[in-house]
Amino acid sequence: MKPHQVEGFNFLVRNLAGDHPGGCILAHAPGSGKTFMIISFMQSFLGKYPNARPLVVLPKGILSTWKKEFQTWQVEDIPLYDLYTVKADSRPQQLEVLKQWMDNKSILFLGYKQFSSIVIDNSNNNASIACRDILLKVPSILILDEGHTPRNENTDMVQSLAKVLTPRKVVLSGTLYQNHVREVFNVLNLVRPKFLKMETSKPIVRRIQSRIHISGVKRFDELVENTLQKDPDFKRKVAVIHDLREMTSKVLHYYKGDFLDELPGLVDFTVVLKLTPRQKHEVEKVRKILRKFKMSAVGSAVYLHPKLKPLADKCVEKSVLQKQKCVEKSISDNIMDDFIANLDVRDGVKSKFFRNMLNLCESAGEKLLVFSQYLLPLKYLERLAVKWKGWGVGKEIFVISGDSTAEQREFSMDKFNNTPEAKIFFGSIKACGEGISLVGASRVIILDVHLNPSVTRQAIGRAFRPGQKRKVFVYRLVAGDSPEEEDHNTCFKKELISKM
Template sequence: MEPRPPVLPTDYGISNVDVEKSPRKEASKVPSRQLAHLSRNNFIDLDDDSLGNGITSSSPVVILDSDDEDNRNTRHLHPVQEIVLRKPCGVLLSKEIMVGESMGNRIYREEKVSLTSETDIKKDKGVYVGVEEYVDTQSETEDDGLGDIWQEMSMALEFSKDAFEDPSSELVSEDEDCDHSFLLKDDLGYVCRICGVIERGIETIIDIQYNRAKKSTNTYASEPRNAKNRDSTETVGVKFSEDDLTITDITAHPRHMKQMKPHQIEGFNFLLSNLVADHPGGCILAHAPGSGKTFMIISFMQSFLAKYPHAKPLVVLPKGILATWKKEFETWQVEDIPLLDFYTVKADNRSQQLEVLKQWVERRSILFLGYKQFSTIICDGGTSQTSISCQEILLRAPSILILDEGHTPRNENTDVLQSLAKVQTTRKVVLSGTLYQNHVKEVFNILNLVRPKFLRLDTSKAVIKRIMSKVHISGVRKQVKSGADAVFYDLVEHTLQKDENFERKVSVIHDLREMTSKVLHYYKGDFLDELPGLVDFTLVLSLSPRQKVEVQKLKRFQRKFKISSVGSAVYLHPKLNSFSENSVTTDAKMDDLLEKLDVKEGVKAKFFLNLLNLCESSGEKLLVFSQYLIPLKFLERLSVKMKGWYPGIQIFSISGESSTDHREWSMERFNNSPDAKVFFGSIKACGEGISLVGASRIIILDVHLNPSVTRQAIGRAFRPGQKKKVYAYRLIAGDSPEEEDHSTCFKKELIAKMWFEWNKYCGNRYFDMETVNVNECDDLFLESPLLREDVRVLYKR
């Protein structure tokens, strides 16, 4: 018979591989001088049914590798039987015991095993008859990634046995002890190949995907260091390991993969391309609010720690959303990784904080810090060894830095941005649902944080020259003294916001996307299309005569902030002018005001009360957001007086002063209690990290100069979990400074949409607001006489 190369069973997903790379134990070898000849006639094909039981246990057996095909002229001295493995045998399987080796080929003595009866599998003295378990030898010898071939072959053979077809079959009686031999199966976990018992379920195993990862000769340092700091250093008993991390494959756990949407899989792979590479660098995930960024990064961190157990992840985030992160970890963690922070243990001074930091460095864990807390420690001018140690740990220990709501450190003149820039790891990840906030410059400040000197990179320089050659802004060339970067920022912002040449605007958009494509991953939030829908209205309301008088008085204020804060109260109701400049507002004082108040004199107060009545009658819940506390307190007490409701039952509120426990309790009760009616929230305190899907109507009382803050607030209700169509009402006081503020914010909003969302199917008027007839707006509430009577102009986004 002409010898054929061995073919392993491909029916079960196993490819042709080197059978010889087996981790089996070797028997005594035959001296090579006795293996000078080989009869080429001793080849046996197990597929040949004519052989029957012709294989004898007295003859050595050689398993041919595909690489051996050209070396069959120089074999072994004694006659041997060669077995060509092609597919699992139905009746007879030979178990080979190696007895010699020569010319890179091993000689085996065979033992035959019948697969027709599982009970025939036995253990002989010194010889295990059956499929051997996989033994990981990577720690002992450097292999080429094929060391697990026998495990894969074993799994393929096991698939052909009845034991896995019916794990409950009585292959082993209840009274008989089973010498369990567990195999790792990707869909089940650790399963006994004899009796089918599952020792550990797949859902509890994080490292299943890591068993077969190949090692690469390329490595990268965990952090960039000066040569003098290459050795392990120590600060107050804390050692910093400088071991290189070997580049290897990282994949999400199967449990997570089943839950990931396409955009999350893209984001996970984007993180890999930046953080696990020859030259790791930072990146930005700009995914829409509610798109599952937290879940995605939790999955990545667990996979990262599974590969690199000594890595030290640091998460910096707004303090108010720490509880949300921990709750997400409880939901999605596969391994119990300790989550450390200063708030839980009340570590208020540097000594207490240093103890927490030491725990983080010394054991496998994840550390959480607030932005203000982090910058306070780094910028601490203290000279004590404790303060210095805290600073060194936070700057040198992190292996990966995660910045949630990463648009927070966007101002280069703040301590927050400057302190985060000092963290030595190159692996920095910014998570943001609203990356563009106020100016183009702020986006590039964040790009510089994750990729230092971003505009100086070779890939950026070519694009910058291209943009600068296309557009000319009158007078901008004279501003060179302010710096070339500032000129570039102004040029881009002016083009996207004001340039009347639409083709030039589109060209700049393409250039910006090319420049940031490998560093910034944007996702608009198409998954939100699966929700019942969002209708975003802007209502310009006609002020009452008394309100118009109060608006004229606003001209006496010079500061923009003062005009906005006082105006927000006056636009709600003119009698609030007495409170707007008073920092102390008690329930008693507000109740006294309400005793002598005519609600109709305040156009926004009247709109609120009418909408609240409509929501109550239709069984819907209402959210009310403002950036100031006086309007919220006024409407809360108005609800108590007019409706007879009580805080904590029908009325809920969250401000910047609310504790974490109160935030969680209020959110849970409002969403789930049938008695809950209205929720009052500070737009900054509630704009991030919480879900208020119990509401389907939203009022935005005033104009925030940062349009992304308003978008975040609307995203509290319009997010996964929402069962109803959401209606948002942005209230603008007509013929007041608020109209001008709204126009400014809309232009900022337009830049973000042009930069990140425009495509060739969008027209040049695609992002403009649409003027709508209030009588034909497809909102039954707005079409009611009570709500529409004060609407001067109605826009729809």
């Protein structure tokens, strides 16, 4: 173990293995080895408490990564149960798996949605009631990976997790601060109920309140957020940050990732690109879109190439009608190939940047990783790469979206990282942003601005992490003089708070 992992391990022991256990948060930078640390701790915990039953709740897409890590690091052959591998879809089938977990020294893995769907199921049949009771009463320790996921106190997910009886709740997160200070306190309340009202917190809450006076603002989290974002008094900001660190020191272990300095290096560029005249014309139409989601989705396409706007409009409208995200299948390869057949790429500033980067990577023998929030831009660039280079998907080109199965994810990661033929990886930033390693890439393009900057940090952490042998260059593309530039400025302020 590295020094920060030893520190984190001892922190877990203090909180979880004593006579008066309580929940805690490991906020370690992406790629700093949280999974390895918690696997080591769980094996030690089961060694001391063989009748304990750990439950790990995590984004479903990273289950295979966890299992692979367990197989690599476990000392004892501990059975790992989940509902997906055995296709336990009905409550009676799920109950059988849960009973196996109860009866054996083992660990259970569940996705966040799967967990909350079982707990909020109000059916009166015996199997549903038994499943719900087991999940709420049996876990001896509850581990929440990517624990910033349950951060909105009004969701079924958070309310379901809060009902689990064990006081041993552990949140693992590389990006604890997401959008608002309130969300951080929601996570603190999940691991330590009524955190701000605890005897250790009260005097510090009063101290912070005595420093801040904002007319009309009464909520504690809003006072803190206003101070960190808008207060011109730098000394007061620093004092509040010190107070917050003191208040959370016993329940939150923070590590910013100094050991990543041992890697060859990270060069992180924000590239503000001047739109072409045709793009400027289309951007004026984008500005008039009232719905933020549509403005962002259509804008993302227009900043790549102005002629993508009709396709983006159609894709967004279809997704609204079907109440789902714009799916890749809605734009087939044939439709996109016909679309780009006679396209002048020079009309799109981000398209030109992509072509130049593709050529640079090919000549330098480097691999390229491209992230976007939306699938239409990724499909467009994928087909451009096929047209320009004659490359094929599954050989030189790899793609992961939210629809990719665990097997497809594993195949794409392995081939991209380990085969010399692989050239470029296209990833949905949400589907690829957590729990996977793409260290084969040394150049990363972030195509659009995500309003939650921690999502972008997680994405960069897929390439800039242990195992990386090259210096990583990141290019965050921003369309100049557009709504995207305004979003970038908002995110910059959020980024500052997370670094505090």
